[in-house]
Amino acid sequence: MTALVIVAVLAGVAALVFAGFKTSWIVQQDPGEDHMKEIASWIQSGAMAFLKKEYSVLAVMLVIVAGLLVFQNLGGVSDRHPSIALAFVVGAVTSGLAGFIGMRVATQANVRTTAAAKHGLTQALDVAFAGGSVMGMCVVGLGLVGLSLVFLTASNLFELPTALGVVTGFSMGASLIALFARVGGGIYTKAADVGADLVGKVEQDLPEDSPRNPAVIADNVGDNVGDVAGMGADLFESYVGSIVGTMVLGLGFTAAAGSNSTTTSIQTAAVLTPILLAALGIVCSIGGTFLVRTKEGGNPQHALDSGSIGAAVAMAVVSAVILLIFWPAGAAYGVSGHVLEWWNLYLAMLIGLAVGVGVGLTTSYYCSIGKRPVRSIAENSKTGPATNIIAGLSVGMESTTLPLLMIAFGVVGAYEVGDLYGVALAALGMLSTTGIQLAVDAYGPIADNAGGIAEMSGQPPEVRAITDKLDAVGNTTAAIGKGFAIAAAAMTALALFAAFLQESGLATISLNNPRVMAGLFVGGMLPYLFSSLAMRAVGNAAMDMIEEVRRQFREVPGLREGTAAPDSARCVAISTGAALKQMIAPGILAVASPIVLGFLLGLEALGGFLAGVTVSGVLMAIFMSNAGGAWDNAKKSFEGEGYRDSQGQLYPKKSEAHKAAVVGDTVGDPFKDTAGPSLNILIKLISIIALITAPTLAARSGSPTETKPSDAPAAVAAHDQPVSAS
Numbered sequence: 001m002t003a004l005v006i007v008a009v010l011a012g013v014a015a016l017v018f019a020g021f022k023t024s025w026i027v028q029q030d031p032g033e034d035h036m037k038e039i040a041s042w043i044q045s046g047a048m049a050f051l052k053k054e055y056s057v058l059a060v061m062l063v064i065v066a067g068l069l070v071f072q073n074l075g076g077v078s079d080r081h082p083s084i085a086l087a088f089v090v091g092a093v094t095s096g097l098a099g100f101i102g103m104r105v106a107t108q109a110n111v112r113t114t115a116a117a118k119h120g121l122t123q124a125l126d127v128a129f130a131g132g133s134v135m136g137m138c139v140v141g142l143g144l145v146g147l148s149l150v151f152l153t154a155s156n157l158f159e160l161p162t163a164l165g166v167v168t169g170f171s172m173g174a175s176l177i178a179l180f181a182r183v184g185g186g187i188y189t190k191a192a193d194v195g196a197d198l199v200g201k202v203e204q205d206l207p208e209d210s211p212r213n214p215a216v217i218a219d220n221v222g223d224n225v226g227d228v229a230g231m232g233a234d235l236f237e238s239y240v241g242s243i244v245g246t247m248v249l250g251l252g253f254t255a256a257a258g259s260n261s262t263t264t265s266i267q268t269a270a271v272l273t274p275i276l277l278a279a280l281g282i283v284c285s286i287g288g289t290f291l292v293r294t295k296e297g298g299n300p301q302h303a304l305d306s307g308s309i310g311a312a313v314a315m316a317v318v319s320a321v322i323l324l325i326f327w328p329a330g331a332a333y334g335v336s337g338h339v340l341e342w343w344n345l346y347l348a349m350l351i352g353l354a355v356g357v358g359v360g361l362t363t364s365y366y367c368s369i370g371k372r373p374v375r376s377i378a379e380n381s382k383t384g385p386a387t388n389i390i391a392g393l394s395v396g397m398e399s400t401t402l403p404l405l406m407i408a409f410g411v412v413g414a415y416e417v418g419d420l421y422g423v424a425l426a427a428l429g430m431l432s433t434t435g436i437q438l439a440v441d442a443y444g445p446i447a448d449n450a451g452g453i454a455e456m457s458g459q460p461p462e463v464r465a466i467t468d469k470l471d472a473v474g475n476t477t478a479a480i481g482k483g484f485a486i487a488a489a490a491m492t493a494l495a496l497f498a499a500f501l502q503e504s505g506l507a508t509i510s511l512n513n514p515r516v517m518a519g520l521f522v523g524g525m526l527p528y529l530f531s532s533l534a535m536r537a538v539g540n541a542a543m544d545m546i547e548e549v550r551r552q553f554r555e556v557p558g559l560r561e562g563t564a565a566p567d568s569a570r571c572v573a574i575s576t577g578a579a580l581k582q583m584i585a586p587g588i589l590a591v592a593s594p595i596v597l598g599f600l601l602g603l604e605a606l607g608g609f610l611a612g613v614t615v616s617g618v619l620m621a622i623f624m625s626n627a628g629g630a631w632d633n634a635k636k637s638f639e640g641e642g643y644r645d646s647q648g649q650l651y652p653k654k655s656e657a658h659k660a661a662v663v664g665d666t667v668g669d670p671f672k673d674t675a676g677p678s679l680n681i682l683i684k685l686i687s688i689i690a691l692i693t694a695p696t697l698a699a700r701s702g703s704p705t706e707t708k709p710s711d712a713p714a715a716v717a718a719h720d721q722p723v724s725a726s
Contacts, residue, residue: 002156004272008148011279015141015435018286019134023105026130031108032115036457039217040111043449046221046572047107050579051229054184055096057580058177062092065176065591069169072696080695081162084169087150091173094146095236099181099229102135106228106442109134110220110449114459117450117466120296124466125303128446129292129439135228136439139236140282146170147240148275151247160271164248168692171237171244175685178237179590182681183534184583185230186674188575189222190538193673194666195545195571202659204553204560208639209455212559214552214566215545218575220452223445225579226673227478231441231485234681238488239278239434241684245495246274246424248691252335252502253421261328269328270421273345274428276326277319284314285435300473304440311433312353319432320346334419335502345425348418352426352491355410356484359403363483366399367629368476369637373399377634378643381660382651388634388664396627396671403483403622407490414491420498427491430484441481444474472636479629482677486621489680493614496687500610504694509607519597519605523612526593527620530682531675533586538670541578548574590682594689603697606690614683621679628672635665 031037069085109131116123150170154163192215200206200213209216250270255263288311294303327342334340366373373395380391414426431437447470454464501509509516548571558564598606637643638658643651651657 012145019137044107087169091170113450132443135442178233181233185226188579189226191541192218194542209452217568227445281432348422349429352429356430367479385663399626424495515605516608519608523609537582624676628668631668
């Protein structure tokens, strides 16, 4: 066991070394002239200042939650130990460290991308993608190293069930940081974005990223805290959660009659398989980065796709070989009694990869310029903001259909070939190449910042044209990344739900039970309440930003004409204060709700609650993320040469139709960058909290935890009723 865990640690270290190499290469690139460097320094100082203040607030919460975890696990609850609190802190710290490093490098890469764009598209893409690669590799590297070391330490101190109980704390720490990073970063960036767009572009008729707009620097800072640090924490949490959920389910394995392996060796293999596959994913992701290349005048999207697809294909091939070699000879029974061999696990992984690709392609269709959904929103912009908003809501609702069908059939397929463990492996398969997936995603805000720096520093139009081309691709990759994260969240939440049933000792959850129905309804409601708090926070912060930008245009002589400098620091302060203040309520709601409901109504109600949160949260997340992405690109359809409708009439930039599209985009901004992506973290955080509290609730209610599958190999071997929800 120790040797395999050390292999995983070495793979994580390799990712960190690769990130260090990329960082060293980035800082050696030309940062441009002094004015460019000055603008970049404003963005970097604002981003790092926000992150430091956010982490200081979160540090207090970490101490409180860690104390509660110690108190909860002092009573000798089965398979739990107070050291779970230490694992919780380690998970939170490693997640925060990944965000800090990734965002620092991103704010160094943005200005260097602008400078590289003077020499052509190829060099600009290289710098922007290198910056994204640092974020991606830091997330998977720190995630796997931290998780592996926590597991290695715990497994040397405790029995395997207790060691895995400690490891769940690591996942909870990552989830808590992710929620606040997403919500806080989303509030920050969208308050600035809405203020910059509505006042600067609509009211004052200024171009995108105009240096005369006081909110532009805050908007560029927000791209980093929301879409680099926020997305990094999001996928860090998904990555870790999928590994932990699969490891916990591994305890449910038993050796089949006539197998060459004992139950203990099968369980050990099932627990270690996700760590080993994650290590392989890192190697494949590093290899995929070398495929991201394009010629001058080429399509950056094709280059980025080559890297992602290449890594996925390599993972599909290598994982088959490793599972064939590593999985013990002879069949094993899974959690629900299915007979599983290595190829069952491999097929489940492939299903996860296929679902991830399918959801990504669907998201790309609904959010890409030139496709029917985005064109329909642009067409409806001709008659004003109201019809634009109606069309955007319609597109968002429609966009939930195919992804949910893919997830549903993917879950059934993974279960049929690989048991509940197969469902967990499907989520892990989807996230196995997170390193390059996040690199592609984090590339987007770097390109966006590069365009802002080009505009504010007065670079030639051809430089802005290159950064805009990179940014347009970045919008699509960001939308695909959000869809990918949501699909992974759905799969991960189902794996954690199965682990919750296993840990709580519940054989079934019956809808005939009024407590279960009550939990189901409350869980279905929670994503709506959570989204309301997040959207309201953006609205309140945006009002303050709008009033400040209007005040400066009204009271600062020469600001509109460009002879006076805006007070950008004041706008940065407004976004920072609003984000730090208003991220607390949604965070407390997410942490407290499963604990309160579980203690009030019991384990069955908590199971219903988890089901309601998962279904409602996934639907809301897809709807909001895709509607926001479609609104964004509908607005961009009017920029450049303008939008030509189905009759051939041209609607140029700054036309009334364009202004209507800008209004729609401001509605979509908090949809796609605050509430929507935060929901996938919400469902996983609630699932991991339920998993951690399950033994305590079971002991309190007197549930027969000794009959859980991991303790009843004979029952599983005899094909008793599977652990399921009905």
